[in-house]
Amino acid sequence: MAKATKIPVIDLSGKDQTQVAKDLVEAAIEHGFIYIKNTGEDIPAQAINEAFEISKRLFEAPLEEKQACAIQKNNRGWSGMQVETLDPATQRVGDFKEAFNFGPFYKPDEPNQPIPPTITADIPQISRFQSLCYHLCLKLTTLLGVGLSVSPPDFFTSSHLHSAQNPSGSILRLLYYPPASSTPEADRSADVRAGAHSDYGSMTLLFRLEGQGGLEILTKENMWEPVPVAPPGTEGDESPPILLNIGDLLSYWTNGLLRSTVHRVVFSGGGGGGGGESEERREEGDLDGARYSIAYFCHPVGSTALTPVPSERVKAHVPDGENREKGNPYAERKVLTADEHLQMRLRASYLQLYKDKE
Ligand SMILES: O=C(O)CCC(=O)C(=O)O
Numbered sequence: 264m265a266k267a268t269k270i271p272v273i274d275l276s277g278k279d280q281t282q283v284a285k286d287l288v289e290a291a292i293e294h295g296f297i298y299i300k301n302t303g304e305d306i307p308a309q310a311i312n313e314a315f316e317i318s319k320r321l322f323e324a325p326l327e328e329k330q331a332c333a334i335q336k337n338n339r340g341w342s343g344m345q346v347e348t349l350d351p352a353t354q355r356v357g358d359f360k361e362a363f364n365f366g367p368f369y370k371p372d373e374p375n376q377p378i379p380p381t382i383t384a385d386i387p388q389i390s391r392f393q394s395l396c397y398h399l400c401l402k403l404t405t406l407l408g409v410g411l412s413v414s415p416p417d418f419f420t421s422s423h424l425h426s427a428q429n430p431s432g433s434i435l436r437l438l439y440y441p442p443a444s445s446t447p448e449a450d451r452s453a454d455v456r457a458g459a460h461s462d463y464g465s466m467t468l469l470f471r472l473e474g475q476g477g478l479e480i481l482t483k484e485n486m487w488e489p490v491p492v493a494p495p496g497t498e499g500d501e502s503p504p505i506l507l508n509i510g511d512l513l514s515y516w517t518n519g520l521l522r523s524t525v526h527r528v529v530f531s532g533g534g535g536g537g538g539g540e541s542e543e544r545r546e547e548g549d550l551d552g553a554r555y556s557i558a559y560f561c562h563p564v565g566s567t568a569l570t571p572v573p574s575e576r577v578k579a580h581v582p583d584g585e586n587r588e589k590g591n592p593y594a595e596r597k598v599l600t601a602d603e604h605l606q607m608r609l610r611a612s613y614l615q616l617y618k619d620k621e
């Protein structure tokens with residue numbers, strides 16, 4: 264039976280910030296996924312609720328509006344059903360989801376991309392939400408720097424300070440997984456809502472809604488385990504915890520010390536993984552109903568050179584067989600900057616976009 268994971272819940276508002284930093288680093292090494300208790304201090308529940316409301320309106324907008332904002336090679340815009348294939352080696356068909364990516368608004372309320380008219384009035388809220396996510400990520404990069412005793416301690420944070428002159432690949436992504444009933448072509452036991460993948464950037468913040476489970480991580484033992492939306496101890500909070508995960512870039516940068524964990528989103532049939540209807544899965548609600556999530560993919564400034572992180576802890580880390588590969592999956596291709604890293608990954612998941620326009 265698939266068991267729920269033991270991903271720790273961390274409260275960033277803890278008095279002893281050195282301890283918080285240590286706990287965060289240990290969780291990033293051990294699991295790569297961490298629940299950030301939502302106290303409302305960094306991202307108020309109301310801002311999250313508003314963002315989900317905007318997302319619903321956006322995906323319900325007329326198809327022509329969304330198509331006019333189709334995703335470009337700059338990774339901004341709308342991607343329709345089955346356009347993205349996160350696990351092309353395994354998936355029979357593309358992901359059963361729609362997504363809309365917003366690049367950074369370097370000036371408040373000024374998107375650098377076409378926006379569907381249905382949500383033009385919501386630009387200030389989107390801008391504010393993106394800024395809240397960005398600032399939470401800066402806080403997290405600072406804590407990781409402290410927890411890893413990186414010298415100087417702002418090594419990670421300063422490389423994430425983006426601007427129009429020093430842009431980053433950071434993306435705020437609204438996601439919509441239509442109900443299975445509206446996609447009868449999906450084989451719920453073989454197909455997935457989002458294919459198995461690890462994220463590309465430094466770290467990802469994921470916002471989910473209660474009763475809309477389906478996210479699973481691949482454990483060290485190679486088992487798929489569900490990641491409950493509201494783990495024990497957070498049920499009474501105003502908003503479920505924010506799920507933080509380490510991305511490939513940060514794992515690569517730390518020579519595999521921080522773990523970038525493979526994850527996916529499944530229908531109730533279990534994505535061919537044999538998970539079946541476990542107790543935890545049933546607690547997660549109707550896995551075939553409509554599902555919304557919001558991800559903020561945090562990336563360093565594109566020109567950042569991915570040179571070894573100045574930390575004794577990182578230097579002392581000797582990757583084991585499995586992590587050696589994970590730590591530097593691109594060793595042969597010599598990734599030099601954050602931008603090169605991102606371009607390589609996008610090319611692999613948007614097969615058609617790159618094929619059509621080359
Ligand atoms: O929707 C989710 O819960 C996860 C989405 C995800 O992993 C991604 O977009 O990278």
Ligand SMILES: [Fe+2]
Nearest residue numbers: 460461462526
């Ligand atoms: Fe992901």
